[in-house]
Amino acid sequence: MVVAGLSRLRDLARPLTGGTPCGSGGRARLAAARLRGGREEECAGRARHASYFAFCGGRSDGNLGSMADVDHDPPNAPHVPVLAREVLQSFEGCNLRVFVDATLGAAGHATKILRRHPEVELYVGIDADPDALSLARQKLQPEFGPKIELVHGNFRQYESLVSAALRSRGLSGGVDGVLADLGVSSMQIDRDERGFSFMREGPLDMRMDPSSPVSAFEVVNSYSEQELGRILREYGEERLWRRIARAVVEERAAGPIETTTALSGLIERCTRSARRGGKRRRGGAKAIHPATRAFQAVRIEVNGELEAIDSALPSMIGSLNPGGRIGIISFHSLEDRRVKRTFLRHSGRAEDGDDRVSKLERYTGIRAEDDAELGGAAGPTLRLLRRKPFVATEEEAERNARSRSAKYRFAEKTG
Template structure:
């Protein structure tokens, strides 16, 4: 596995410069091919103290690719297989063993270009492959399970909620009808049903993207995992530590924005009650008042960066 098969890291310079401030443990919760992590390791040289990178990924191919890349860079790092929603249990013993404070946690959400471009992983409607979509190849639920086993109401709800697809009900009916003849087992079969259900063929690409996104989120419980990772990752941080998240669609960004707002707000109780001190003080401050977006030259070079939004907070 060649790490060059993985996408160019998005907002790499911006995320690393905003994340890394003091020596300590830094967590890359979405290791991928090691693009962000390699920059983190290089940035450690400027800190003047001992630092450790912990890279987490649930995909063995990603760990192999990142190992190649980081091995060429060198430095103090540990690679761990697991889901970033398990960050607390994965990182706590490592940080304690290193006797270092946790000073940074980075999440680059979504699916990697390598996974999308590998037909056997089943993430894309552009290449025919098994209806899989598992980021963890050993995960219990596949897209085929969802498409063939969920009832019409559950599928429609899924497409509306996770795909924000206005044709969700229509496509759910079409899938239930198609699978009654024979189960849908490939990305090509699913794409054919979705295209046929679209009344306007010029909108089929957007609809396909939304349906595949919804299925991917369901298979990997992406939003639930994100909420867990934000809470546990923030708890792991030492005072002064930073949490940085790059999101790519509104569902992810909304969760991150609300979490950051809650942590950066003090609770002054009910309106009309004068308090000298808040019931609960703010736990963090915003480092980025507005989300950081990719510059024009990066979006030209890397189209994936067009929808990227980087938000960063610092624990008090």
């Protein structure tokens, strides 16, 4: 099995790092203590120290002075990594000799982590998108050249990609940190020709990896009405899935649907009457564009995004050295549920007979028996350092719209 393979590799190999990556030393203990008990209460307004307040995303910069150089982007920065401060905090105090960034993108997080952790010897950056990799290379090479190993591939093959990267450097063993910032990048969305955006005219493509065989065009123009309905329902959580699937099939009978705007216009027209007078979102926020959920569904299908998460998360956890940390940023509930579920299972909180299982099942809709499919934990291997995910502060949400739906969960490998 995937996890077992890499764990075995790790166990057999000479430890690459001296001691546990995050678990030793006063700085590490302090950071871990901050990550554990009492932080959420502190956030609720009982902070006695500027450090706790700052950690919780407050405006006091008391404890973040030393991070100011790495966690602040100028207002007009071309790429702003999401929840960057929280990501840096979650690895604070860790001895990150080997780090895997499973979604390198424009290297926003990578740059910050590498600056904050000069001890990094190898930073493996994976991305399915060759354009992202070449941009990341340009950014990282001058400053961190010998430390970086960039890998084109899908993190669905996490174990083999990481093993190959380590081997290419003559290394073996586990890794000290893993980060995945899921989904598409703003760079991909903003390029019309990639066909991700319903706001921009482009071909129906949506592939993160342009060499993969199935694009949005095939999904939209060749899936049966039933298959389309299923992905709209399951991956878009789209209430009007029947209506949209029917309209797509009727429309394409006259000729293929070729562009993003042709699809979004069709969705807008066919759902107009059903959405008119629809409920406003909580807090009176503006309703989302009618094609948002359908585009998310098609994109998830094209890139096999949920399957990739399900197969990679156990491998990522399995690859960590004891004391190593994993952090995952998700952008919608289908992703976050998977991260939460896998972290809970690997932290031993969802064992059979544990009454927390039923709570977990109620929340995720996944039965305990399905655990094996997820590569479930043989025993607890993770410690959750914070029960609730980090979300963007108001200030970040204001600055970076993409951060508004982001949730960041992280955990530490125990053994």
